[in-house]
Amino acid sequence: MVVTGMEVLAPGGVGTDNFWSLLSEGRTATRGITFFDPAQFRSRVAAEIDFDPYAHGLTPQEVRRMDRAAQFAVVAARGAVADSGLDTDTLDPYRIGVTIGSAVGATMSLDEDYRVVSDAGRLDLVDHTYADPFFYNYFVPSSFATEVARLVGAQGPSSVVSAGCTSGLDSVGYAVELIREGTADVMVAGATDAPISPITMACFDAIKATTPRHDDPEHASRPFDDTRNGFVLGEGTAVFVLEELESARRRGARIYAEIAGYATRSNAYHMTGLRPDGAEMAEAITVALDEARMNPTAIDYINAHGSGTKQNDRHETAAFKRSLGEHAYRTPVSSIKSMVGHSLGAIGSIEIAASILAIQHDVVPPTANLHTPDPQCDLDYVPLNAREQIVDAVLTVGSGFGGFQSAMVLAQPERNAA
Template structure:
């Protein structure tokens, strides 16, 4: 199917679970107000760790899942299903009225059910193999999010999971959009979920020396593009969107937030954790997404940056924008909302696609919080510390992951 025969894809529903809350409107308002969801860890004793804070979803109880069912889901799958139910409600979708074979789900997760893995391993060591749960495999597998969503709604179309570290959700959204574009589905539930803020998860990222150690001031620890940035903040949650074929959405009178226009991907092919310092892979993914969307860099009003607050990553992404946008690099508004949410790993692309869609819908760009002293190599317009009113017609959301994965999504005003 050639580009001119591709079906149009729109976003009709949004749902998320974040350390700032679960209500999309409320969390959006908090982001515009520069509020942080980063705080001291409460779910387990982190006193022995050099990092004792993160973007934890405090006092989480599944809102849309029966207690009995919730017990059979790892925390990451609970997040995914909760956010999916909210997104379906927001889209005012009734799957009983849909062709179930034309509705699907693709949900990304970088790590999957690590909490269940930890619990099961502890049981194995303490009580032996006979005490392992038959639910362990279905709880820890990376596709538990997408699988349980399809079961919950009885949908039977394209269904899979993407695991590409911090690019997982963005890959999932791009793949889900293509399922609709190329006529494999009419409706897709997509995004990402992650719950790696566990004793083992935190310990692993500490060992990698990837995290900020600003224990004395967690809310200001995530400071993308700032000269004092010292690593990312490990967070958890989920971001789920409803993608729908345009005519299908119009026929049922759906509310449309934005149109999905482009999907670009690449690999750095250079290092398993460090980005290409020149940003070549990232620039290629952005260029591919714009070409897919049929637009030029000069058309872009806003970039929701990957912007994790790591010394190497933020500089590389800045170089990538300059490499592709040339003189227009200084005209485009760029912000990193991880400055407030922290880094949700495989869920971040889902959260940030929602934020990008809201920026288009409401004509407002969320700020980069804690950007007090931009580092020398980071000299673009990062919308520091204050939201900005702007008629956003075309926006881009970037997600880059360990493994050298680069994904860029382009959304536009309908």
């Protein structure tokens, strides 16, 4: 299964080229929140996208109908299909499918509409007559997949995968399985989230998961650094066109990377807590490597979840050691959340894009803001500056509330060429 098209909308610049420029230069896109007045919140920083839907071809009716996260997904899907060179009008629509991941759905629109129907929270019994006519679309995240399916003319399987912060990995993994089992020939897959809203900030404030370092927003996201104190909320999307390798070769498509292996596991332990030994993530990594028929020593780079919380960073460090053994100490690891923040369900797909681009350019993106390594995180986290090296295979992982642990292996397709 291979990626033949992709598009990324991420903090720091819309478009895959802008995204890679940010990562390879080690720049950060975190800043003080501008979407609303954050004065009442403990954490007041985020990684926002400067996004004008009209400039990206959306009509006034589409903007009115779609939540910001859905707008992201449609713009990215259009770009990914164009990038793939596929003419979807010439394909059997029943053989084209869509999977979109999202952790929190249409949060921004729901937040805004609740404020209206409750008269800014003053009404215990809300007045539904003030609701947006598209309020129902915001309640059902499946509307994201509907919008993308409508755009590309997909009449095959269409769904939203919502598994917390692993949604972006799991939606692509599910799409691969649908092609493999013969249900679809082409899948448009990825994830989107636009969660920077008062309700989301309040929720993460309550559990002290986000950083209070609002006096230095550019350097607030510090995965694996001993001075880290929480993650920076972000937003964005990445969408891919997936198809079978030989089919892509027959039509002369550009092949970005092979999705060689994928697995997901649950820790069945705690809604937000993680076992310190990283056993479940290590199991997902091992199964993904087995599916890819690769030894741990074949991994050239690990794109970490790297949220910037002490619990997560130490948990996945343990998982890398448990699954890769001594090779973990020889493998560069980095977290792009240090630059683009944590966009919840979308980040897994955005990190897949970063992994593919690392393979394409033979460059490992850095972990920005890593000046004082946590002694308990003792691997090679590529601090501050990108590193040029051969990258033929990448392991990317995700960890989500609810105990979800997912892993994917991406590789140069020539690795399995005859």
